[in-house]
Each structure stands twice: as C-alpha cells, then as structure tokens.
Amino acid sequence: MGQILVTGGAGYIGAHTVKRLAGAGLETVVVDNLSTGHRDFARWGAFIQGDVGDAETLDMVFGTRKIDAVVHFAAASQVGESVTNPLFYYQNNVQGALTLLAAMRRHGVDTLVFSSTCAVYGPPFDSLLTEDHAIGPISPYAHTKRMIEQILADCSRAYGLKALCLRYFNAAGADPEGEVGERHLPETHLIPLVLQTALGQRECVNILGDDYPTPDGTAIRDYIHVQDLAAAHALALEHLRSGGASGAFNLGNGLGHSVRQVVEAARSVTGLDIPVRLAPRRAGDSPRLVGDAARARAVLGWRPEFSDIREIISTAWNWHRQEPHGPPPL
Ligand SMILES: NC(=O)c1ccc[n+]([C@@H]2O[C@H](COP(=O)([O-])OP(=O)(O)OC[C@H]3O[C@@H](n4cnc5c(N)ncnc54)[C@H](O)[C@@H]3O)[C@@H](O)[C@H]2O)c1
Known part of the structure; x- marks a missing residue:
C-alpha cells in the first residue's frame, strides 16, 4: 500500500487525523506551508514544508512517492478574515484546490477526502441540517468550500475522481493522550x-x-470531537478504496x-x-x-x-x- 498525502496536516484537525492514520498502520506525508500550522504537530509521518498552490512542490511529492490518496485539509479558515480579505481566501483555498487536483490528475491519483464545512448550508437554520438542506454560504470562506465541492463533483463526473466532502460542524477537544490539541493563532474558536x-x-x-x-x-x-473527525477520515478513505460512491457527509453530534x-x-x-x-x-x-x-x-x-x-x-x-x-x- 502507498502513502496518504495529507495537505494541511500540521494544523489542528489534520494533525489528529495523521496520528490516527499512523495508528492504523498507514504511512502519511504532510504538505503544509505552516501559515497557521505548527511544525511540532506534524510528527507521525513525513513532513514537507510547501504550498498546495505550488505545482512544482506537488510534482516533487507525487513524482517521488507512491501516493494512493489525498486528504485535503489545507485552507485558510477564519470566517471574519474572509469577509475583510476575500481575495486571499479564493486564491489560497480555491486556487490551491485546483492546483492540487491538476497535480493529482497528472500523476494518476484519483482518491480525495476534502474538508468541507456546515457553513455551506443556507437558511432556514432552525432544523437539524441534512446533506440535502439548501446550500447558501454566507461568508467568502464558506463560498470557497462550496466552490471546491462543485469542482469535485464536476471532476468526479468528467474524470472519475473519487471524492468525499466531509462537512464538519464545530471541531473541538484534543487528543485524549494529550499529544496534540488546538492551537490557532490568532484563536477564533x-x-x-x-x-x-x-x-x-x-x-x-x-x-x-x-x-x-x-x-x-x-x-x-454542534460541537464534534476532533478525535471523532479523525476517525471519520479513516473511514472515508476506506469507503472510497472499497469502491464506495463519491458524495458529501455531515460530521456532527x-x-x-x-x-x-x-x-x-x-x-x-x-x-x-x-x-x-x-x-x-x-x-x-x-x-x-x-x-x-x-x-x-x-x-x-x-x-x-x-x-x-x-x-x-x-x-x-x-x-x-x-x-x-x-x-x-x-
Ligand atoms: N476547525 C473547525 O471547526 C472546522 C470546521 C469546518 C471545516 N474546517 C476545515 O478543516 C480544515 C482544517 O481546519 P483546522 O481547524 O485544522 O485549521 P488549521 O488552520 O489548524 O489547519 C489548516 C492547515 O492548512 C495549512 N495551510 C493553509 N493554506 C495552505 C496552503 N496554501 N498550502 C499548504 N498548507 C496550507 C495551515 O498551515 C494549517 O496547518 C480546513 O480546511 C477548515 O476549513 C474546520
């Protein structure tokens, strides 16, 4: 079995997921530009400091390793900042995803698990939101996630990409063994x-x-433990590898x-x-x-x-x- 490329694996949810995958015997390589991540969080597999928007870095990673699948966490994710600096969000998140998808295609990698968000849903908000609830992002951040979901659906149809969009509600908590936890600078959670x-x-x-x-x-x-999110990523990879269909899943309590x-x-x-x-x-x-x-x-x-x-x-x-x-x- 090859390796899993984890973009943004030096961040909060990415690091917990890498630890979880390593615990299940999977080899990972993290690509993270450390814009909001931390070098000491990326210690359960290989680490490469680089940007997902940089095709050369990605070609080096895909060209020198046997990558089976990608888990794509890398994104800027502060709602307030996305309102004041939307261009950065569209550039970093949407352009980053496009560059990653093009590199996956060049290197014949067809399996992706994507960090989406409950913020893609629109009003009314008074009921429990299912995946069929009306889409209606409010912030530029949420728009970037929705756009990437659409790009993934189109790539699934056109190229046979196998992609799961995991719509997290509010990630919270820390590794019960205390080895990693939440460290956003600045903290907004x-x-x-x-x-x-x-x-x-x-x-x-x-x-x-x-x-x-x-x-x-x-x-x-809806607060969902980061450990439960990590477990969902392992299951999502298993689902795609065993021929399961592409689509979107809510992850909340x-x-x-x-x-x-x-x-x-x-x-x-x-x-x-x-x-x-x-x-x-x-x-x-x-x-x-x-x-x-x-x-x-x-x-x-x-x-x-x-x-x-x-x-x-x-x-x-x-x-x-x-x-x-x-x-x-x-
Ligand atoms: N925390 C939550 O409650 C929550 C909820 C819904 C969705 N999400 C999504 O989950 C993912 C992870 O969130 P998090 O809370 O762990 O955030 P985080 O900021 O801790 O992690 C994001 C990681 O991505 C890296 N990164 C950002 N842009 C990059 C780029 N262009 N190239 C390479 N690396 C880059 C950062 O350095 C960081 O390590 C994000 O995509 C976020 O939008 C988070």
Whole structure:
C-alpha cells in the first residue's frame, strides 16, 4: 500500500487525523506551508514544508512517492478574515484546490477526502441540517468550500475522481493522550478562548451577539470531537478504496449548544470563574448550525465516541493546561 498525502496536516484537525492514520498502520506525508500550522504537530509521518498552490512542490511529492490518496485539509479558515480579505481566501483555498487536483490528475491519483464545512448550508437554520438542506454560504470562506465541492463533483463526473466532502460542524477537544490539541493563532474558536480565559491568559470571553433568534440569544453550534473527525477520515478513505460512491457527509453530534451553555459547561469542568463580555455579532456568522449525521453513520459506519460537551471540553482543558505556547500577546 502507498502513502496518504495529507495537505494541511500540521494544523489542528489534520494533525489528529495523521496520528490516527499512523495508528492504523498507514504511512502519511504532510504538505503544509505552516501559515497557521505548527511544525511540532506534524510528527507521525513525513513532513514537507510547501504550498498546495505550488505545482512544482506537488510534482516533487507525487513524482517521488507512491501516493494512493489525498486528504485535503489545507485552507485558510477564519470566517471574519474572509469577509475583510476575500481575495486571499479564493486564491489560497480555491486556487490551491485546483492546483492540487491538476497535480493529482497528472500523476494518476484519483482518491480525495476534502474538508468541507456546515457553513455551506443556507437558511432556514432552525432544523437539524441534512446533506440535502439548501446550500447558501454566507461568508467568502464558506463560498470557497462550496466552490471546491462543485469542482469535485464536476471532476468526479468528467474524470472519475473519487471524492468525499466531509462537512464538519464545530471541531473541538484534543487528543485524549494529550499529544496534540488546538492551537490557532490568532484563536477564533469558542472553546479554546473560554479555556484560555479560565487560565487567565485572556481577560474575558467576548460573546459575539446575544440577539440571535435562539433561546438565550447567543449562537448555537454542534460541537464534534476532533478525535471523532479523525476517525471519520479513516473511514472515508476506506469507503472510497472499497469502491464506495463519491458524495458529501455531515460530521456532527446533532446536539446544539449556545455560547452561554458552552461557557457554563467550561465553568463546571474547570471549577473556575470565566468572565464574559457582550460584543457585537461577527459578520458571516449564522444563528444556529446543528447537523444530522445519519448518512455518515449508515454509509461509513461512523460512531462518534464523544457527545457530552463536558467530556469534549475536558480533553481540551487537559491540552490547554499543558500547552506551552499559550495565546499570542493580547
Ligand atoms: N476547525 C473547525 O471547526 C472546522 C470546521 C469546518 C471545516 N474546517 C476545515 O478543516 C480544515 C482544517 O481546519 P483546522 O481547524 O485544522 O485549521 P488549521 O488552520 O489548524 O489547519 C489548516 C492547515 O492548512 C495549512 N495551510 C493553509 N493554506 C495552505 C496552503 N496554501 N498550502 C499548504 N498548507 C496550507 C495551515 O498551515 C494549517 O496547518 C480546513 O480546511 C477548515 O476549513 C474546520
């Protein structure tokens, strides 16, 4: 068996997935430009510092190794930044995916698992979102993911590309063995922000809007453990290798937690006070995103292990307490 190319494998979800694949006996090679990733996160396989938008780097990787499949995490993924700097997002994410797909075609690699997002869905948001829910991205970031999904569907039809789009809801938690966790710089995700506040590394948690049409006015999200996402990638590769059809799968727990509920759960896990402050809504955010992952359960045999938000936060808490880097200076 050949190797799996993991783009963006020095990032949060990529690193957990590489560890998982290595644990299953698979050889990986990470290509990551370290724009938001970390060299110390890429330690369960080979590592090449490079950009997925650079055809020469990709030709070198595909030309010198036997690559069987690609897992494509590499992307810029901050919703707010994508609103203020959309050109960078279209260039990095869409152009990067096009360059990768062209290189795969040149080298006869036809299997891809792609990191998509629940942010591709449009309103109404009040029900559990299935894969058949109306598509309607709000932010440029989400548009890039939707565009790539469309490109993959077209390539599947035209060239026989085998591609699965995994639409993650909110990735959270950390490796239960504490070897890797979440380190986004700058951090924009709620659970690390809450835990860094608990540790005194931040003054308080900004609640971005309390006037959403939700029971407590704060935005509701479906938190899915990064370990469960990693497991889904291994199953997705297996599915494609055994002749399974291309398509899209939601990866979520089907449980919605508001910002205030997450802060409360973190207070109970840490036993610490976590000050909060009200702030305006962030452009590009939806009021509620909760997914129905029945298709991934039925077709991939995916069984998420973590559903209790406190359990998810506990693994993150173990990581953040020992994470030496902490947040950037305030
Ligand atoms: N974190 C979430 O909750 C979430 C939810 C839905 C989808 N996603 C998607 O999952 C993927 C991974 O997210 P993450 O949270 O691990 O983010 P991350 O920023 O930790 O990881 C992304 C990695 O990609 C690398 N990268 C970015 N552009 C690159 C390029 N042009 N060439 C090479 N490497 C590049 C970065 O250096 C980083 O290591 C992203 O595609 C993201 O859009 C994440």
